[in-house]
Amino acid sequence: xxxxxxxxxxxxxxxxxxxxxxxxxxxxxxxxxxxxxxxxxxxxxxxxxxxxxxxxxxxxxxxxxxxxxxxxxxxxxxxxxxxxxxxxxxxxxxxxxxxxxxxxxxxxxxxxxxxxxxxxxxxxxxxxxxxxxxxxxxxxxxxxxxxxxxxxxxxxxxxxxxxxxxxxxxxxxxxxxxxxxxxxxxxxxxxxxxxxxxxxxxxxxxxxxxxxxxxxxxxxxxxxxx
Numbered sequence: 001x002x003x004x005x006x007x008x009x010x011x012x013x014x015x016x017x018x019x020x021x022x023x024x025x026x027x028x029x030x031x032x033x034x035x036x037x038x039x040x041x042x043x044x045x046x047x048x049x050x051x052x053x054x055x056x057x058x059x060x061x062x063x064x065x066x067x068x069x070x071x072x073x074x075x076x077x078x079x080x081x082x083x084x085x086x087x088x089x090x091x092x093x094x095x096x097x098x099x100x101x102x103x104x105x106x107x108x109x110x111x112x113x114x115x116x117x118x119x120x121x122x123x124x125x126x127x128x129x130x131x132x133x134x135x136x137x138x139x140x141x142x143x144x145x146x147x148x149x150x151x152x153x154x155x156x157x158x159x160x161x162x163x164x165x166x167x168x169x170x171x172x173x174x175x176x177x178x179x180x181x182x183x184x185x186x187x188x189x190x191x192x193x194x195x196x197x198x199x200x201x202x203x204x205x206x207x208x209x210x211x212x213x214x215x216x217x218x219x220x221x222x223x224x225x226x
Contacts, residue, residue, distance in 0.1 A: 001134065002112045008093050009114060009135060011072050012185050015043050016217055017175065018163065019210060020076055020189035022047030026056050028198055030063060035207035040214040042070055045096060045187065047077040054083065058090050074114075076187075081107065088113055096137055100128055116163065120144055122153060125160055135184060140166030147181045154182035163187055170209050172216035179217065188213070 001009070012018065019041060021032045029046075036044055044064070046057050057075060064071050074094035075087045084095055084104045088111045095108055100117035108115035109132075118139040119125045128136050138150055141164035145152075154160055164178055165187035178186045188210070197206055 004112055005114045008072060008074075011043065012094075012135070012163070015041065016179060016183075016185045017041055017210075017213060018043055018045050018185055018187045019192065020045040020047055020165070020187050021193055022049045022053070022077070022189075023198065024050050024052060024056075026059060028201070029056055029060055031201065031203045032193060032198070032206070033060060033064060035203040036210060037068055037071060039207050039210035041210060042068075043072040043074075045074055045076040045094075047189075048075055048083055048087070049077050054086055057087060057092075061090055061092075078104065084108070098137075098139055100124060100131075100133075102131070105131060105133070118165075119162075122156060125153065125157060125162075129159070135161045135163065137187070138162045138164045141178075142167030147177055150178070150183065151181045165189065167191060170213060172213050172219065175213050175217055176219070 019036045021029060023029050033044055046060060048054060061073055064073050072093045074092050076096040078084050078095050078097050079099060079101060081103045084107055087095060092113060094114040094116060096116045097104060098118040105115050116135050116137050117128055117133060118137045119128055120139060125136055150164055161184045163185045164183050168174060168178060168186050168188060170188050170192035175186055192209060193206060
């Protein structure tokens, strides 16, 4: 593992939360990045999901690098090799995929970029490990069986380092339950960045919600009992 990949991996492990944003509107994306960073979180995953996503990725990266220090900015939802190559050329810090792609993995290795593929079964996790992958995304986590599912995976494969993604509720108690189940970090996507909040430009509510999570992750679970 190169020094840069090791640094990004450790950064994710320390932060424990990966906000995932995706939108066609560049101005809204800028505001989303601002509210993430203002919340105290310095890692952002940008989902490549629209025709203009690669262009917006490049513009966002330039914006973040010029305005902020120490922010880790990467791309998610990457399942195409040519897209991965473009993102790597832009200088991404990491690439996350919904599944495993051998060609993207090789390209990331050549470019010394962290690759986090998606896995949904024990077999996929084992195959990823055997190919040299150190960290996987469990997707879609809630539909696969939620916390009980990842606990079972971790019990059978104690070496597994994983990031659950998909349907995780954006509150400290939920995040802490996933971390307690063995997650290295959790991905917070559309449930945090609700369509109505983004449409209405209610970025302060998103910022406050994420700030609450960042400040209260790893605190005693008794604090969050109803």
